[in-house]
Amino acid sequence: MVKKVLRTKKIKSLKELADNQELKTTLEYQVLNKLFMDDIWKKSNVIGTVIPFPHEFDYWKLIHQAFSENKRIALPKTYQKGVMHFYEYEQNDTLTPSSFGAMEPNEKRILNPEEISLLIVPGVVFNESGFRIGYGGGFYDRYLESFPNETCSLIFSTQLDNSWQPENHDQQVNKLFVGEKG
Ligand SMILES: Nc1nc2c(c(=O)[nH]1)N(C=O)[C@@H](CNc1ccc(C(=O)N[C@@H](CCC(=O)O)C(=O)O)cc1)CN2
Ligand SMILES: Nc1ncnc2c1ncn2[C@@H]1O[C@H](COP(=O)(O)OP(=O)(O)OP(=O)(O)O)[C@@H](O)[C@H]1O
Numbered sequence: 339m340v341k342k343v344l345r346t347k348k349i350k351s352l353k354e355l356a357d358n359q360e361l362k363t364t365l366e367y368q369v370l371n372k373l374f375m376d377d378i379w380k381k382s383n384v385i386g387t388v389i390p391f392p393h394e395f396d397y398w399k400l401i402h403q404a405f406s407e408n409k410r411i412a413l414p415k416t417y418q419k420g421v422m423h424f425y426e427y428e429q430n431d432t433l434t435p436s437s438f439g440a441m442e443p444n445e446k447r448i449l450n451p452e453e454i455s456l457l458i459v460p461g462v463v464f465n466e467s468g469f470r471i472g473y474g475g476g477f478y479d480r481y482l483e484s485f486p487n488e489t490c491s492l493i494f495s496t497q498l499d500n501s502w503q504p505e506n507h508d509q510q511v512n513k514l515f516v517g518e519k520g
Contacts, residue, residue: 341463341471344502348463348471351496352393362494365517366396369492372515374403378488382456384449386412386424389433389441394460395492405429412454413443420476424449438475451481456488459511464493465500468510482509490515 355362373379385404390397401411412424416436426447427433433441459478461470470491472478482489489511495518 341502342474344463344499345471345474348497348499349393352462352494355494355496356393361519362396365494365519366399366492369395369515369517370399370403373400373490373492376513376515378456378490378513382409382488384410384412384453384455386414386449386454386457388414388458388460390460391439395494397458397460397492400458400492401427412449414477414481415442415445416440416475416477420480422477422481424451424454438473451485452487454485454487456490457482457485459489459491461491461493462497463499463502464491464497464511464514465502465504466498466514468512468514469504469508470511471502471508476507479507479509482511483507488512493517495519 387397387400404411411427413427414422414424416422416438425443425445426449427443431444433443436442459470461472463471490513491511492515495516
């Protein structure tokens with residue numbers, strides 16, 4: 339299936355899952371328990387993530403856990419031409435909506451890629467090798483090209499699909515943590 343059709347189909351599945359908050363929350367804790375037990379979480383002091391849209395994985399749960407373990411949080415701010423930089427987000431900092439609607443941090447303290455120990459990469463569709471389809475901005479494909487540290491994604495099994503062919507510019511994440519109905 340072509341990327342655009344798959345993206346639309348999987349955004350619809352995510353929105354349907356979000357209509358069942360009880361199930362969504364159960365699956366999120368299933369995923370987070372696996373992540374928090376993993377060495378890639380334990381050894382990472384600076385975690386790159388995003389502020390979620392309602393249909394996305396609730397990254398707030400992870401942000402709260404990170405602060406409770408004295409880890410630092412980096413959030414992206416997007417610019418023109420697919421460029422994105424990460425800035426430090428501290429508890430209670432003000433967030434500002436981008437034109438795309440994603441909440442973004444202030445630009446007080448930039449964190450360069452090498453300062454981010456673990457990047458939690460959002461996305462809509464994933465194949466089992468960790469290749470991903472996002473919202474079509476190409477932001478993470480560009481950022482991951484030269485990102486030197488650990489990467490992973492937190493996903494629901496409904497987002498998995500192996501029927502598409504990754505393109506040359508598509509980037510893989512190192513590890514997938516998948517929540518699935520038991
Ligand atoms: N919560 C959250 N924040 C995030 C992301 C995300 O996936 N989730 N992003 C993950 O990357 C970045 C924002 N991603 C964006 C992706 C596309 C467009 C955009 O302008 N899209 C065009 C359509 C492009 C196309 O279909 O060809 C548009 O909406 O007009 C903007 C931002 C950073 N913040
Ligand atoms: N490394 C790159 N260099 C130049 N252009 C790129 C690169 N990566 C992606 N692009 C371009 O960006 C556009 C969007 O790519 P794609 O559809 O793969 O994004 P996506 O993975 O859905 O989005 P994102 O990475 O923001 O989540 C495409 O036109 C693609 O050619």
